[in-house]
Amino acid sequence: MECRPAPVGPAPDRHHFTATAKPPAVAVSLSGISIFRPALSGILAPASQERSFVTQGQTQSADPGLAARHLTCLRGERVVFADLDFTLSPGGALILVGPNGSGKSSLLRLLAGLSRPFSGALTWNGTDIAQDPDAHRARLRYAGHQDAVKPTLTALENLSVWAGLDGLDDPEDRAGRALAALAMDHVADMPGRYLSAGQKKRVNLARLALAPARTAPLWLLDEPATALDRDSIDRLAALIAAHRRAGGMVVLSTHSDMDVADASMLNLADFGATTDDEDESQNEAVGVPA
Ligand SMILES: Nc1ncnc2c1ncn2[C@@H]1O[C@H](COP(=O)(O)OP(=O)(O)OP(=O)(O)O)[C@@H](O)[C@H]1O
Numbered sequence: 001m002e003c004r005p006a007p008v009g010p011a012p013d014r015h016h017f018t019a020t021a022k023p024p025a026v027a028v029s030l031s032g033i034s035i036f037r038p039a040l041s042g043i044l045a046p047a048s049q050e051r052s053f054v055t056q057g058q059t060q061s062a063d064p065g066l067a068a069r070h071l072t073c074l075r076g077e078r079v080v081f082a083d084l085d086f087t088l089s090p091g092g093a094l095i096l097v098g099p100n101g102s103g104k105s106s107l108l109r110l111l112a113g114l115s116r117p118f119s120g121a122l123t124w125n126g127t128d129i130a131q132d133p134d135a136h137r138a139r140l141r142y143a144g145h146q147d148a149v150k151p152t153l154t155a156l157e158n159l160s161v162w163a164g165l166d167g168l169d170d171p172e173d174r175a176g177r178a179l180a181a182l183a184m185d186h187v188a189d190m191p192g193r194y195l196s197a198g199q200k201k202r203v204n205l206a207r208l209a210l211a212p213a214r215t216a217p218l219w220l221l222d223e224p225a226t227a228l229d230r231d232s233i234d235r236l237a238a239l240i241a242a243h244r245r246a247g248g249m250v251v252l253s254t255h256s257d258m259d260v261a262d263a264s265m266l267n268l269a270d271f272g273a274t275t276d277d278e279d280e281s282q283n284e285a286v287g288v289p290a
Pocket of ligand 1: 075076077080098099100101102103104105106107268
């Protein structure tokens with residue numbers, strides 16, 4: 001079951017938000033209102049004293065790029081995370097961390113418009129993304145866990161098809177250059193079925209290099225480093241850096257170290273019900289039957 005709107009009960013209060021950030025381009029904040037977990041109230045700031053950090057020269061009210069406001073996600077009748085706020089501006093990077101099941105993939109799916117928040121809003125330049133899902137889809141590239149490589153098409157053909165579906169001109173030329181960006185030109189003519197797990201992953205990620213940042217500024221990457229060797233991780237990091245220099249932005253989840261300069265970290269564990277003990281009380285709070 002997906003994150004979804006549901007007309008029940010108040011949102012739960014939030015854990016302490018720990019974020020490290022360096023400029024440029026990401027602002028995160030916590031507005032915590034203690035509703036049913038008073039023991040945590042000492043580390044929660046009242047709404048009137050919202051704690052936030054904002055990149056120099058930016059204001060949260062401008063909401064440039066992508067913004068999440070009081071985002072709450074429910075999956076399988078369980079609150080995964082709640083009252084999550086962040087702003088991601090052009091050139092910015094946000095790294096999602098947290099233990100298995102803390103909601104990294106769920107948040108990426110929300111940002112991609114693949115599922116709906118239980119409550120809260122996601123905006124692009126101040127407009128709710130739900131108002132124009134097609135426009136949002138066009139501006140983003142989402143790389144999830146699923147392998148999208150067609151086994152009967154070569155690596156080059158796979159990318160050419162994607163470039164065509166994305167409405168890009170010169171699809172084959174773009175495909176060749178995208179493969180080169182991930183050092184995959186030597187397998188351009190190999191059918192997808194013969195590619196190794198890491199090679200398939202690189203073909204999937206090469207899709208990011210098909211379009212310029214002005215066409216698809218938002219990259220949403222779910223554990224992009226999984227199955228990649230060290231050199232490929234470095235190439236991906238270079239691709240991300242070039243994208244950001246061109247005004248693009250990236251949200252990625254990871255369990256390992258990735259060299260993403262000046263990125264902000266968001267630990268989903270600080271926003272969610274991560275223990276079995278907490279599940280029951282949170283479900284009661286949002287009106288979910290036992
Ligand atoms: N389709 C679904 N239906 C119900 N619950 C789901 C579904 N998909 C995920 N969940 C639950 O949502 C919670 C968050 O899962 P999610 O995949 O977002 O976590 P994650 O942080 O990405 O985990 P991991 O580090 O293992 O990839 C988990 O408790 C998971 O069991």
